[in-house]
Amino acid sequence: MKPMFKSLPVVAAIATLAACNSTDGIQKENYPQPVAESSISFRTAxxxxxxxIESVEKKxxxxxxxxxxxxxxxIQGAKCQLRSSELSVQFVTPxxxxxxxxxxKPQPLRLTCQKGNWSSDQTLTPFIPQETAGAPYAGGGVAGILVGVAVDAALTGAVNAARNSKDVWRFVPRAKNELPIQLK
Incomplete structure (x- = not known):
């Protein structure tokens, strides 16, 4: 029978990492705040x-x-909205x-949030993931945008406008389930 003590450093390292609530070297305080189970849906113009609308993804x-x-x-309680000429939704974070x-191709979504003197104003640009595109990317590939602190969300900025109309456009990468918004 092997001693269990060889695993102890690994268990301690995992516990330490889990306690940090850290992503990309950024420490998160007061995180995670509880989120209501229900999801808020967009309204259409x-x-x-x-x-x-092909489907929806909960983010x-x-x-x-x-x-x-x-x-x-x-920070809890920031009033936010995502809006374009086609789609809109309002919510309070988280x-x-x-x-x-x-x-x-949908219009880009403008994301604005406000809490007291703090605010954020960003744009979520629609993109077609390469694995679902009807044609290869015409631009330089996937470009990153900042939707918070040190977020490596990948959204394309150079997409050929003459895409197949059956292609499905996204605003948020499939792998990103949380979108942090930095207030300033």
Whole structure:
């Protein structure tokens, strides 16, 4: 029988990492805040063809304040909205939001959040993941955007406008279940 003590350093390392609530070297304080189980869905503008919505994905939006260069603190209660001429949704963080996957290129979504004197204003640009695109990327590939602190979310900025209309456009990468928003 092998002694269990050889595994003890591994268990201690895993426990330490789990306690840090850290991503990409950024320490998160006051995290995670509880999120209501229900998800908030987008509204569509009059005249928007509902058949363009292929499906939805539940994503969690959280707001953070920068404490120092290596630490952020989750802040509850920021009023946010995602809006374009086609789609809109309002929510208070933290929140689960059903993000639509859309056929035919949708308009970019403007993400604004406000809590007291702190705010954020960003754009989520629609993109087609390479694995579902009808044609190879015409641009330089996938470009990153910052939707929070040290988030390596990949959204394409150079997409050929003449794509197959059956391609499904995303606003958030499939692998990203949480979207941190940095308030300033």
């Amino acid at each position: 009059p005249g928007f063809n509902q058949d363009r 969690t939006f959280r707001t953070f304040l920068k404490v120092d260069d290596s630490t952020v603190r989750e 929140a689960h939001v059903n993000i639509p996957l859309v056929q035919d």
